[in-house]
Amino acid sequence: MSGAFGYAVAILLAAAALRRLPVEVSRWRAQRRSRPLGRRGAAGPAGTGRRTGGRARLMLRRALDEAVVPCSESQAVVVWAAAAAVATFAGLVVASGAGAAAGAAAGLLGPAAALWAARRRRARLVVEALPGFLERVARSLRAGVSTARALEEAAPPDGPLAADLSGVVADVRAGRPLPEALDRWRERQPLAEVNLAAAALSIGASAGGRRAPAVDGVAATLRENRAAGAEVASLAQQGRLSGLLIALLPLGFLALSASVDGASVGVLYRSAVGVFCLVAGLALNAVAFVWMHRITRLR
Secondary structure (H helix, E strand, O other), X not given: OHHHHHHHHHHHHHHHXXXXXXXXXXXXXXXXHOOOHHHHOOOOOOOHHHHHHHHHHXXXXXXXXXXXXXXXXXXHHHHHHHHHHHHHHHHHXXXXXXXXXXXXXXXXXXXXXXXXXXXXXXXXXXXXXXXHHHHHHHHHHHXXXXXXXXXXXXXOOOOHHHHHHHHHHHHHHOOOOHHHHHHHHHHHOOOHHHHHHHHHHHHHXXXXXXXXXXXXXXXXXXXXXXXXXXXXXXXXXXXXXXXXXXXXXXXXXXXXXXXHOHHHHOHHXXXXXXXXXXXXHHHHHHHXXXXXXXXXXXX
């Protein structure tokens, strides 16, 4: 009962913290902007701390962009710290000092692992939106508009593809030729699907002729490839779910045992042999999960 009560208290505290989080982040950012320039720019003699912080901030920004997480770096850090604090408190309630250490590790590594797992989400969303976008471009081309105008009309209202196309449109408005703007899009988004779509649009813009059938053909090809990939993913999903279940089942059983009777799992962190068994079990569990993930990974 004490473990269940601790979980309930931890969940309530986490909900309260996350509800208050946006207000506190906005207040902190407003106070930071209002600081004098001298205090804001204070750093070490060689500026090493600023360079290191800027590099870490840039890496976090890239990871958030690749995962399409709609928040700033400061908000992500605050949420990360809140998750670590809540997990530490829950572990402390369940299994005292060792539980607090395990909770802190889970709170620190969990958000990072989730961000790493979603690192290809932006590319996936771009690929999913390309066939519909190209079909709309083909309809506009049949109506007699130019390729640049068709790109503006067919661009989705939001999403990663909309951001990419806004860069293409901005380059065209700045005076760049459309093929050069599309080449810059290929460089920013090095995907085979983007390369194929940009090639079809560039050829139609530079060589003339019947542009709509070529764009329609590329859209049909991308849609067929996506359907084939979805079928392969559905066939591999059973193996991926089995690997996830194998990895989570021991952890779930351990958490359930700790919540029902904390003394029953005390041997795992109160003796050297227990700590060794716990670390070895977690390591083997992680190796099994990575192995299953690599076996069922789609290339």
